[in-house]
Amino acid sequence: MNIAFWERLGRKRATTLHATPLLRWLAWLVLAALLGGCADAPYYAQSVRGHWALMSAARPIDDWLQRPDASDALRQRLTLVQSIRHFAATDLHLPDNVSYTRYADLQRRYAVWNVVAAPADSLTLKTWCFPVAGCVGYRGYFDKTQALALAATLRAQGLEVSVYGVPAYSTLGWSNWLGGDPMLNTFVNYPDGELARLMFHELAHQVVYASDDTAFNESFATAVERLGGALWLARQATPQARQAFGVFDQRRRQFRALTRSTRASLIRVYKENKPLALINKVQVAMKKKVMADFRADYATLKDSWDGYSGYDAWVAEANNAAFAAQAAYDEWVPAFEALFDQQGRDWRRFYDAVGQLARQPAPERKRNLLALCNGPVLCNPPL
Template identity: 60%
Template sequence: MHWPHRIPPLFRPALLIALPWLLAGCAQTSGLGYYWQGLRGHLQMLQAARPLPEWIASSDTPPALRERLQLAQRARAFAVTELHLPDNASYHRYADLHRAAAVWNVVAAPPDSLTLHTWCFPVTGCIGYRGYFAEAHAREHAAQLAAEGLEVSVYGVPAYSTLGYLNWLGGDPLLSTFVQWPEGDFVRLLFHELAHQVVYAKDDTQFNESFATAVERLGSARWLSTQAGPEARAAFAASEARRREFRALTRAARERLSALYAQNAREALAPEALAAMKSEAMQDFRARYAVLRAGWLAALDGAPSPAQIAGYDRWVAEANNAAFGAQAAYDGWVPAFEALFAREARDWPRFYDAVQQLAALPAARRHEALCALHPAAPLETLCARHPHPTPPPARP
């Protein structure tokens, strides 16, 4: 089952004008300058993209890149035939961006909450992050938010989705920012971005990102078990073990902070007391990470430290409410979606239909249904507000 986005030719020029709003959540710092950088940045990316067969056939293409683009072709076909992800123009072209990230996202949260600040746009709705094609512009906006008293985080994003709206322009391309990732991580990102073209719930970042994360996890597991070689499976298993342990660590820290902020909301703690308790929670988080990291390095037994560990190091060093809030958006509902996939007999079209039904519900009912699918969801979700949720109806 596929969900093509057919845009009538008459409306395509107007859509180009609207492009900055499409990119706003995934892409000057305010006003027209912000929208212009989104339009210009994406069009430059499209202009740099060439069809995969051209890159593969060119004698100028390095062998390692040629091999990876051939892998991308196989993974793209697998996404359609095995995962029933959209069969369209996306990820059939490649662009070398000559930079470290596709865009840089800015996220922000109050000093006493993990709830992300949101920005609202006509097409994407209200979302908890704002993207820039230039890191300097992202950091400029982050500084403005920090001056307003918010905690902010800026992080590079290797890819983003235009939700299928621009497949008539060639679709979203493969990018140099992630194409050389280890095989398992590469295919999971590809599946994640394609999942955004299947279902999108306006104004619900956590729903959208958790759904795509569930698809990437389930899809990459299928790929690795049927398509990858032993070396790729072993590398991914080690990477996934670290990722799983880190998720557990950060989830525990989020729950501790959430409980603290809930206590503050109830009791109006003195600012000094709140600051001390928050500092203690963060110090404990970083101490626990140091222990976890030491175990990772010991397991490597003298081998070079993977780049992922350096990424974890940076995240922990800069962790704050905004960083924790953004992370929650990517995995908060994942267990519920995985439970829904199992309930739908691991049938991809049935699963997507069930998710579309959830996306069509009002937000409160949608969250109730997700809580019913996985009552033990993390504290930062809305499950605490729905002690007796009603599960969504099962399909026959």
């Protein structure tokens, strides 16, 4: 079973199932049953319940704009969402479908909580495999308590674990027949530039998706969000929004440069000590020094940020799992940006070229990505 199957099913059944809640629910049960052969039933049950609750809470944005109990602030944000959605389809040639045409207030800060894990001597994420998404380096929960329970189990196995909230996720287009991915309260109030970028990122997942390659998928979506976000800021944003985003983005780039250099240092430590046992005191000492240097460098960097503390929590809990998860989102971005230039900065040609990469065997795809970014130094891909 693959994503294309569900997209075809959605297109075929949209007219007959869209207005029938019972059939919708049965469809989700069928999906859970098909997926259930790959993992435990309770996990898929919470996935179905959680996503069903999210989808059921969503209402058309046009309806929200007419609601007397909707605040002026919410109306302004939803109007901006509609404008960004139009820009995504017309200027970036992202899918023009029902995604982000509805809104839901989940009454919580995050849509889901992801759990990631890695060995104490490696930046290679533990993976979980699913028939639709393939193998991915995370496991998501709608209930934070369940995410923390899994984290405790993984720590007991000797793994380093990170649990983090996720404001939005993509169903890769296969839920469009159910109304599509909705706008959520978890990110509707993001600064204008960040809101646009996140929408572009999630919509990009509907364009190209390579099974079993989280780094490829997330780096591609990040490249689209960066390139598309820059275009949106230049053409649509107010001067105030551009200025605010510039400050925020500079800090983000500085922080990611620091985490990239730290990842490279950790990889060197683990490679140099690979023949030795994990209990090797030299490796442990080297790792501690890398982490101490990271936190010291962050403190120095933060001093120039006028009191901004947005990365404090991440730094306080940083470990192999956190570094590895972050790597998936940006390590191939230079390759995709180079490919965009190579395709004449034409979005359709770019998507076609990325689709060709996605269809290649993983080793060939990695070689071609490395060639695009002139070798491993620039891209520093996850090992």
